Amino acid sequence: MKKRVAVLGATGIVGQRFVSLLANHPWFELSMVTASEKTAGKRYSQVVKWIIEKPMPNQAEELVLEPLNVSRIVEEKIDAAFVALPKEVAVEVEIELARRGIIVISNASNMRLEPDIPLLNPEINADHVEAIEVQRSSRKWSGAIVKVPNCTTAILTLTLKPIYDEYGLKRVIVATMQGLSGAGLTGVPSMMILDNIIPYIEGEEEKVETESRKIMGLFDGNTIVFNNEFTVSASCHRVMVLEGHSLAVFIETNERVDVDEVARVMEEFKNNKIKDMSLPTAPLKPIIVRREIDRPQPRLDRLEGNGMSVVVGRIREDKALNGIKYFAVGHNTLRGAAGTGVLIAELLVKKNIL
Ligand SMILES: NC(=O)c1ccc[n+]([C@@H]2O[C@H](COP(=O)([O-])OP(=O)(O)OC[C@H]3O[C@@H](n4cnc5c(N)ncnc54)[C@H](OP(=O)(O)O)[C@@H]3O)[C@@H](O)[C@H]2O)c1
Structure with missing residues (x-):
């Protein structure tokens, strides 16, 4: 039934x-x-x-x-x-x-x-x-x-979890380029967004900074406890892309990261909590890693895994934070909603x- x-x-x-x-x-x-x-x-x-x-x-x-x-x-x-x-x-x-x-x-x-x-x-x-x-x-x-x-948080946390499991997180810094559909059907007037970037999305940065730590927290049998091991700093921006949120992510990890290993860790995502449940909407690969220097791009990659996979690329060492940085694209109304x-x-x- x-x-x-x-x-x-x-x-x-x-x-x-x-x-x-x-x-x-x-x-x-x-x-x-x-x-x-x-x-x-x-x-x-x-x-x-x-x-x-x-x-x-x-x-x-x-x-x-x-x-x-x-x-x-x-x-x-x-x-x-x-x-x-x-x-x-x-x-x-x-x-x-x-x-x-x-x-x-x-x-x-x-x-x-x-x-x-x-x-x-x-x-x-x-x-x-x-x-x-x-x-x-x-x-x-x-x-x-x-x-x-929140849509950005859903996309970001999916990429963070395997890194957290493998290396631990201290600080996450994220700058977003968010698609227009994120503002709803009657959201942003064309006169405001054509030929433009709007450097403010009401409430979005606070949502990314707090919700991420709840999702990555644990249920102790009585209450969901926020993860206090790491902090998140977000700067969120509306851009002239129809659908798909793009994230530039910079991470300070606890343990030293081997950049070549990060792609493997993300693709394997060992601690995927639903991988054996056969849920119809679960993507085969929650994270897809692209090796080309100019990918992912929202127009080309947002529908990967029927819009449920997050696509990551440009994984490289972050010398300033002593960690890694990468670029990620996810579908805001599918993975994000x-x-x-x-x-x-x-x-x-x-x-x-x-
Ligand atoms: N867009 C995204 O990417 C995204 C991602 C994550 C979360 N969300 C959240 O999801 C929710 C919906 O977002 P959306 O982008 O789909 O918004 P939307 O395109 O503006 O759609 C809003 C819907 O709510 C209905 N509605 C509005 N006022 C109502 C009222 N007083 N009584 C009953 N129905 C009412 C509208 O019906 P009418 O057509 O009759 O006005 C419409 O069906 C929001 O809370 C948003 O923050 C959105």
Whole structure:
């Protein structure tokens, strides 16, 4: 029996990605799509400005957009709700959904740092799902809330984890070049971004600096403890790339790094927590290393592993930090949002939580 799932905010950029991934999913039945009051009541295909490279799935075309209403979601016997809503809207519904028995998998940034709310990048911290038991008993919820990390953080941490495991981390410095789709469907006006770079993305640097240490932290049986072994400094910038976030990463490691070994360590990613679970959305290789001097590039590499792999290149010694530096590209609405959301749902099915 497939699980009945809803996409909340299904008309937006992340919502469209969810619809595209869920419509033909082997374990999930796309049963409900919601939007704001202004578009609710209309057919999905009538309203959506579809921007995904694949055609809109047939199952989605005829679905009627519902307004956002917790009671309707419960009435429709939805097992899991994928949230692609603005934070301010998500805050109002997520807790009520969890209280009424729904599993909430959310891209909105509210509650991401709370110690009983798993913030999952499954290859790194699938074991943090155990915090759901604590969450349920302390908050008296029959459902649960699980968060998808910030898009840049999801991409960065995937590259950090194998290095952390092998050499230890002291300091991570990252400068980002972030695609336009990261700002949502009506995000950045063309007059502001054409021929330009915007050197500020509200809240982004703080998210990268804090969420990374939660994802790389550990669940001690009671609470998710942040990793205090390393610090992260981020500078985040919006550039005129449609999709894909690019990261220049500089790392001070604990142990001396053999640059030739780093590519191997990343490609092998030995401590991948979901590698034996056969989850349909898990990429075969979470990290792909390119050896060409001018790769990765967002336009050419963002769809590797169906957008779930992060592509790393230009791995070299960092003499200033006594460590390494590299360039990484990841898909912000797949690895950084909906793809990881669906991967989390698959993990929850495997763990009998969903
Ligand atoms: N874009 C990314 O790369 C990315 C990555 C990670 C996380 N996120 C997070 O994911 C969430 C969605 O982002 P997005 O980029 O997909 O945004 P978006 O393109 O602006 O889409 C927002 C969605 O929310 C709906 N919505 C807005 N106000 C609503 C209201 N008052 N009541 C009910 N529905 C409402 C919209 O419906 P209408 O079409 O009817 O307005 C639309 O479906 C945000 O929290 C964002 O921070 C985004």
